[in-house]
Amino acid sequence: MDRTQLIADLERICGPTNVRSVPSDLLVYEYDGSVDGAVDTERPLAVVLPDSTEQVSAVVKLASHNGIPVVARGAGTGLSGGAVARGGGIIIALTRMERVLRVDPVSRTALVEPGVINLELSQLVAGQGMFFAPDPSSQKACTIGGNVAENSGGPHCLKYGVTTNHILGLEVVLHDGDVVWIDAHGPGAAGLDLVAILVGSEGMLGIATKVLVRLMPSPDSVHVHLAAFGSMDDAAAAVTSIIGAGILPASLEMMDHLTIEAVEPAYHAGYPMDAAAVLLVEVDGTRQEVAETSDRIAALCREVGATSFRSAASPAEQELLWKGRKMALAAMGRLAPNYYLHDTVVPRTKLTETLQSVNDISRDFGLPIANVFHAGDGNLHPLMLFDRRRDGDVEKVLEASHALIHACIEVGGALSGEHGIGSEKRGYMELVFTRDDLVAMAGVKDAFDPRGLLNPEKVLPKGYVCGEVRALHNQAMAQKHGIHPM
Amino acid sequence: MKRVESIDGVVPDRVARPGSETDVADIVGEANAAVEWILPMGGSTAMSGLTPVDRIPVAMDLTGLSGILEYQPADLTVSVRAGTRWVDLERALRAEGQTIPVDVPMPAVATVGGVVATGYAGPRRLRDGTLKDLMLGMAYVRGDGLAAKAGGMVVKNVSGFEIPRLFHGSWGALGVITSVNLKVVPAHEYEMSLAIEPGDTIDLAEQVLRLTVARSAIAAAVADGSLTGESAAMIRLSGREGPTRELARELQANVALPWSTVIDSPDASAAWWQEREDTLAAGEPDLVAIEIGCAPSQVQELLIAVRQTLDGVEPVSIHMTPGVGSIRIAFSSGALSLASWLSLWDQYGLDRIGRFVISQAPVAWRADGSVWRIAPGALSVMQSLKSTFDPKDVLNRGRLWNEPVVRSR
Numbered sequence A: 001m002d003r004t005q006l007i008a009d010l011e012r013i014c015g016p017t018n019v020r021s022v023p024s025d026l027l028v029y030e031y032d033g034s035v036d037g038a039v040d041t042e043r044p045l046a047v048v049l050p051d052s053t054e055q056v057s058a059v060v061k062l063a064s065h066n067g068i069p070v071v072a073r074g075a076g077t078g079l080s081g082g083a084v085a086r087g088g089g090i091i092i093a094l095t096r097m098e099r100v101l102r103v104d105p106v107s108r109t110a111l112v113e114p115g116v117i118n119l120e121l122s123q124l125v126a127g128q129g130m131f132f133a134p135d136p137s138s139q140k141a142c143t144i145g146g147n148v149a150e151n152s153g154g155p156h157c158l159k160y161g162v163t164t165n166h167i168l169g170l171e172v173v174l175h176d177g178d179v180v181w182i183d184a185h186g187p188g189a190a191g192l193d194l195v196a197i198l199v200g201s202e203g204m205l206g207i208a209t210k211v212l213v214r215l216m217p218s219p220d221s222v223h224v225h226l227a228a229f230g231s232m233d234d235a236a237a238a239v240t241s242i243i244g245a246g247i248l249p250a251s252l253e254m255m256d257h258l259t260i261e262a263v264e265p266a267y268h269a270g271y272p273m274d275a276a277a278v279l280l281v282e283v284d285g286t287r288q289e290v291a292e293t294s295d296r297i298a299a300l301c302r303e304v305g306a307t308s309f310r311s312a313a314s315p316a317e318q319e320l321l322w323k324g325r326k327m328a329l330a331a332m333g334r335l336a337p338n339y340y341l342h343d344t345v346v347p348r349t350k351l352t353e354t355l356q357s358v359n360d361i362s363r364d365f366g367l368p369i370a371n372v373f374h375a376g377d378g379n380l381h382p383l384m385l386f387d388r389r390r391d392g393d394v395e396k397v398l399e400a401s402h403a404l405i406h407a408c409i410e411v412g413g414a415l416s417g418e419h420g421i422g423s424e425k426r427g428y429m430e431l432v433f434t435r436d437d438l439v440a441m442a443g444v445k446d447a448f449d450p451r452g453l454l455n456p457e458k459v460l461p462k463g464y465v466c467g468e469v470r471a472l473h474n475q476a477m478a479q480k481h482g483i484h485p486m
Numbered sequence B: 001m002k003r004v005e006s007i008d009g010v011v012p013d014r015v016a017r018p019g020s021e022t023d024v025a026d027i028v029g030e031a032n033a034a035v036e037w038i039l040p041m042g043g044s045t046a047m048s049g050l051t052p053v054d055r056i057p058v059a060m061d062l063t064g065l066s067g068i069l070e071y072q073p074a075d076l077t078v079s080v081r082a083g084t085r086w087v088d089l090e091r092a093l094r095a096e097g098q099t100i101p102v103d104v105p106m107p108a109v110a111t112v113g114g115v116v117a118t119g120y121a122g123p124r125r126l127r128d129g130t131l132k133d134l135m136l137g138m139a140y141v142r143g144d145g146l147a148a149k150a151g152g153m154v155v156k157n158v159s160g161f162e163i164p165r166l167f168h169g170s171w172g173a174l175g176v177i178t179s180v181n182l183k184v185v186p187a188h189e190y191e192m193s194l195a196i197e198p199g200d201t202i203d204l205a206e207q208v209l210r211l212t213v214a215r216s217a218i219a220a221a222v223a224d225g226s227l228t229g230e231s232a233a234m235i236r237l238s239g240r241e242g243p244t245r246e247l248a249r250e251l252q253a254n255v256a257l258p259w260s261t262v263i264d265s266p267d268a269s270a271a272w273w274q275e276r277e278d279t280l281a282a283g284e285p286d287l288v289a290i291e292i293g294c295a296p297s298q299v300q301e302l303l304i305a306v307r308q309t310l311d312g313v314e315p316v317s318i319h320m321t322p323g324v325g326s327i328r329i330a331f332s333s334g335a336l337s338l339a340s341w342l343s344l345w346d347q348y349g350l351d352r353i354g355r356f357v358i359s360q361a362p363v364a365w366r367a368d369g370s371v372w373r374i375a376p377g378a379l380s381v382m383q384s385l386k387s388t389f390d391p392k393d394v395l396n397r398g399r400l401w402n403e404p405v406v407r408s409r
């Protein structure tokens, strides 16, 4: 199809002011939040900003009719290249669909459009004693639609679970533009739980145009504690003994010395500058429960050698302790012009061993690595600090990344805990999954999007796309039954 | 070895008893070649709510696939074979002070794979969610014989599509689960239950709902009785001993409800809830049980509508978890036919507020109409998933949706 004609058609659907097509307007849509070098940027054919499900559906119909790929996009804060239009398709930016359609305080649910900003939803319902539990550090900017697509996490997911645990229903525009409502399993629901597979599918199975989210009741009481340690091992031991004691705090976050060096001078959060590591522990629940649990946590931290243990005395102080954690990425600019953030997960019992490997990699590659992460979940966030302009730095980071990912997978870990695979890590999928595992995943893609037009070249490694999958599958079956293809 | 007798009165032509994942793949592979369908079976505790079939070519008894593969208490994860009895899994976890906080009817018989496949969730979903939330990874054999795994053995993972969670409640229609990796949690130190004396069913449902909305620490709260008459409620509390007792005191002191018996012993309290589950699951041969769901805020409206809809059908017993919008009604199969139930549901426009599944019913009752009701748009997506996972439809005919039953006589 002629591009001019396409733009005209898109303008007819979304209105002339809601279509971007000149290079200077497209520039911001060539990226997402990930580091370039690890993720290729690409200029989309056009960007549309629809205002309704009908418009999204009409755009997808048009694209489908013409065999043009479409990529859904929220705030573009994704960290694995998910919202970049590989192959130059149409980007459907959902930021104008930002209405909260209904809040039901008795059922503790809200029906929202996908462009609603994560934090704004929590703020909106706070007055009714509720909050939306998934709280990525990017929550001031990222959208609920993006959270759904990435199955995002955050510090509070230790206790409350990741995004998928909080999604009850979705309105989805399918590959051909059809619109369906799907329910997560709940009382009286029959059939497959399509919400389960849609959440975390990185925009490859459908575009969410409405989201029914579960809201959690605000706890009666919240305590925030900061424990400092003389070594990372001691901090990791504290994590083990807290979890081992049967305590499930709302969050359990670790920051190492390098992170403290970046954060403290910038935000004055009150982290001791001489600590090798700090743990930020939040406990919530009923007043008595919180008081009791806080005492136990303090005792456990001291037992494993905490050099100090402090509890925030006021909500303002709680917020300040949290600010250091939430702004850690932003503070890294004080240490180096660029960082590359990883998101591997390891079994909690392998934390100490893995942190040692990270240390070794940092030494071997001469690359500073800061660690600020969801320790309670074993979800690491090693930040490799570098300077893009320095010759060889980008290559060094990519090599060190390779070593780090291998080290995590070797101890039984996963590639990503919350940032997704996108285009960034699709090449690593074969490290974790067999051909048959990937054939089955590709089958899911095939069932939803047989022509591969929704967010192409993501998640599944090269060779596992559409037609190729059927060939691979036949080959697998033939081998299994001892029949050799000619 | 347990003999597989009959399912809905149909004796399987053949029973396969795989001992390994490879066996499962072979059996499924053979079924594909012969285009013969298979009924995978765990503990056979949930076989009576499904579309009846008139022949079962192969029943696959998965109880031979049992045992814990890996359990690392400090990681809060466990990997277990699908045919493991739930009670055996739970016993191993309890020995380490841990648990999987879901309600499982007949845990001595039910298998892990069966619990996942039925996707059942009882009253505890109010506070602790469902097994779906705890599924980390899985090994399975697709309907076309492909053996694969998905997810992993860590508590957080977003690498690739969430096939394990898709299998929760899939009734074995996509593949045979051979093992699952689950997240476990620390077991609560203490639990107790508080009873509330009978009152009008609709009023009580509303009171229980208000109670649970205001206090998120309540583990479960049900109201059971009769649709047209009265019900009694039971509240379950669990946690550390001190805070649990404190919550109980606070409820009794501050909430104006006719509080009655207190079951103040963890064992006795757990036993009460387990017995409720077992009784509901066992049912009676002649009983029809339907689970209706709605938004919790619409429980009252739904109850009123169901009362109207079933006017004249008596007696109808009721078991509710208002806080999650779950209402289970039961009546004797002679009181109302499936066809009448379906037409009344439509006539009163109940799709507007709720949805339902038939939990159990005598086979003859089920033969009288469509057991499963799924909106057409979603259904077509489900069916395209089915045709990738199980292209020849060799798994579980009649489970999950009303496919034409293959009559192969």
Ligand SMILES: Cc1cc2nc3c(=O)[nH]c(=O)nc-3n(C[C@H](O)[C@H](O)[C@H](O)COP(=O)(O)OP(=O)(O)OC[C@H]3O[C@@H](n4cnc5c(N)ncnc54)[C@H](O)[C@@H]3O)c2cc1C
Pocket (backbone or CB within 6 Å): A032, A033, A071, A072, A073, A074, A075, A076, A077, A078, A079, A081, A082, A083, A094, A114, A135, A136, A137, A138, A141, A142, A143, A144, A145, A146, A147, A148, A149, A150, A151, A152, A153, A154, A155, A202, A203, A204, A206, A207, A208, A209, A329, A330, A418, A419, A455
């Ligand atoms: C500073 C910083 C901190 C971060 N911290 C965290 C963290 O703590 N935890 C965490 O999990 N993530 C974190 N992230 C990553 C990112 O913010 C999340 O993945 C977020 O959910 C992405 O939302 P978004 O609206 O920006 O999505 P985008 O980046 O716009 O899109 C992400 C993916 O979702 C798809 N998508 C978007 N909307 C839809 C839709 N409506 N339907 C279908 N697909 C859609 C896109 O196609 C793409 O594949 C962080 C990022 C930054 C920059």
